[in-house]
Amino acid sequence: MALVFCGVCSHAPGITGRAERADPDLREPFYAALGGMRDGLHATRPDALVVVAAEHFANFFMNNMPAYALGMADSYDGPIEDPAWLGIRPRTVRGNPDLSRRLIAEVQQTVDVAYAEEWRFDHGIMVPLHFLDPNNVLTVIPGNINCQGPPLSPLRRAWAFGEAIRRAADLVPERIALVCTGGISHWPATPDSGMINEAWDRQFLDRWARQDKAGMVSYTDQATYCDAGQGGFEIRTFVAAAAAARGPGTVHFYAPIPIFAVGCTVGTLEIV
């Protein structure tokens, strides 16, 4: 039927795993913004939620790395990490292989997306689901953009992937919600963990909110690594969301929370 919801959020494992170590004055408004996104998402009564993430070697490795992938399984298990470390209990998430197949077929008209009938969720998808679908009621179709093992797909191709998801969502009879999750600037799991480039983040979010495509796709990976860390490569997911929604974005929350190792972000885009 249509794309009915489009949003972005952070997914760093510290958001749940190191929750008690964060300043409550930052943490609680961030959680509240995620709660607002959850309410907005469920209010659109989606038949399926496509979560485009940037996984961290849960399913895909440098032996055979797809630039873009979509899931096509009956169900998905997660988290792949130690549930105690992540602070998220294991769950089995319902998929819809028939819907996946139809979406993938349309996406493939313009993007050579890989598909996967086996897919386990890491924190990249589990952290968003923990907040956005706490009761595990949604049908989920996972997507992935390789943001870990370079060479990485160019940003303008991430834009094309978002456009393709939009076209596919508009073609199927189901109501599709899209959540894209990643960065922005951060240096997760490195000795620089905790660094956050707030100025860089705010500039990127400004471009994102204004649908400034040229600005959003202008970053080279080399410059992104210098200014925004390897976590900055995950802007690909935000770029895809902007391309899918076509309308202006609203940043509902942004604040660097160093113990979460990321500038924590919640945003939604108008679908036009």
Next chain:
Amino acid sequence: MSLYQLSKFLFQLNRDEDLKTRFKAGPQAALEPFGLTTEERDAILSHDIGLIYVLGVNGQILMHFAAFCGIEWSDYLQRMRDGVKHYGPVRAGIYTMQSGLDDKVAGA
């Protein structure tokens, strides 16, 4: 230098319960099929997080090995920093340290 092989071993260890069991029982034998250099093998056997980082392994793979070794998060971050201090800058891959050696950046 075989960063791919070293990464591959850690990736497999992160996800393969059977390999975890074999590695605990006999680490040398479990490492054998991966064709690592002596330096890489020794780094794994001695849980030298700092050296593995300097050899170029992505933190999204390495952090799980640290947890597997019972190394706490803040300690894990510090060990990578100490590794650069001791062995010098990251030698392969793209994940070089960007802050100064004695900078305090960790939110931990």
